Amino acid sequence: MKILLSNNDLNEALYNVSNLGFVPTMGSLHEGHISLIKKSIKECKKTIVSIFINPTQFNNKKDFKNYPRNIKKDLLILKKLRINFVYLPSVKDVYHFKRKSPIKLKKKDKILCAKFRKGHFEGVIDVIDRLTKMIKPQKIYFGEKDFQQLYLIKKYNPKKLNVKIISCPTIRNLNKLALSSRNNLLTKNQLIKAEKISKKIFLFKKKISQNRNINTLVYKLKKELTNLFNIKFDYLELRNKSNLQVSNKIKNSKLFVAYYINKVRLIDNF
Numbered sequence: 001m002k003i004l005l006s007n008n009d010l011n012e013a014l015y016n017v018s019n020l021g022f023v024p025t026m027g028s029l030h031e032g033h034i035s036l037i038k039k040s041i042k043e044c045k046k047t048i049v050s051i052f053i054n055p056t057q058f059n060n061k062k063d064f065k066n067y068p069r070n071i072k073k074d075l076l077i078l079k080k081l082r083i084n085f086v087y088l089p090s091v092k093d094v095y096h097f098k099r100k101s102p103i104k105l106k107k108k109d110k111i112l113c114a115k116f117r118k119g120h121f122e123g124v125i126d127v128i129d130r131l132t133k134m135i136k137p138q139k140i141y142f143g144e145k146d147f148q149q150l151y152l153i154k155k156y157n158p159k160k161l162n163v164k165i166i167s168c169p170t171i172r173n174l175n176k177l178a179l180s181s182r183n184n185l186l187t188k189n190q191l192i193k194a195e196k197i198s199k200k201i202f203l204f205k206k207k208i209s210q211n212r213n214i215n216t217l218v219y220k221l222k223k224e225l226t227n228l229f230n231i232k233f234d235y236l237e238l239r240n241k242s243n244l245q246v247s248n249k250i251k252n253s254k255l256f257v258a259y260y261i262n263k264v265r266l267i268d269n270f
């Protein structure tokens with residue numbers, strides 16, 4: 001496994017490489033990331049993983065500062081997986097040029113996390129655009145755990161990136177909690193709370209059948225969880241998974257959730 005620390009390293013290493021799979025991450029790797037990496041290894045001749053905590057996608061400085069960092073452990077995991085390259089760029093490497101026109105979301109896309117984290121997806125699209133143009137992979141791997149991110153990048157891709165986007169299912173633990181680097185920020189009791197919340201939403205979505213009052217039931221669930229676990233929701237909403245518009249139909253929909261346990265913001269979709 002080659003460790004690439006700069007754009008020079010990157011250009012040298014990738015010279016003449018074809019059939020390359022790319023897995024962008026912010027590190028603190030877990031089985032969710034690993035599932036993407038394994039898929040790339042299976043499908044592509046060579047695999048590159050980037051670890052870069054992108055400052056421009058954090059709408060809150062404290063959140064950026066507190067984001068978990070475990071680079072030594074990450075490198076051991078990647079080495080064991082026998083990937084070809086890991087890219088650890090600096091902020092300067094990624095932001096070495098200024099964009100002529102800034103990335104903007106359409107008004108109808110300013111929903112869910114885009115509504116609550118101003119500038120977040122603009123930062124995500126910007127960094128994915130930059131990394132993809134530098135790395136020039138054939139395939140790029142994203143998790144459905146961040147469904148809105150995947151949706152927006154798919155929308156951005158055809159005109160701008162020219163890469164095949166591969167979406168990968170969400171990996172959960174036995175209690176239905178989606179694996180996330182942010183879970184590292186939870187105490188043991190908070191983690192148990194997050195598991196109970198996930199399990200309740202998971203079972204709600206699994207058991208519910210189509211009926212006229214579906215959004216009232218979602219609202220009631222949100223209220224129940226708020227009171228039971230003393231948490232604050234940004235949203236719990238049923239939306240169509242093809243266009244992310246609010247839906248009152250189970251078919252082709254997902255329940256999207258973002259909530260806080262103390263200061264830690266968790267997102268998921270079921």
Ligand code: AMP
Nearest residue numbers: 025026027032142143145146170171179
């Ligand atoms: P992150 O390091 O959080 O930016 O995530 C890097 C990639 O891993 C993104 O495409 C995420 O959607 C994906 N990912 C994170 N958690 C999971 C999970 N539990 N299951 C599947 N993919 C995940």
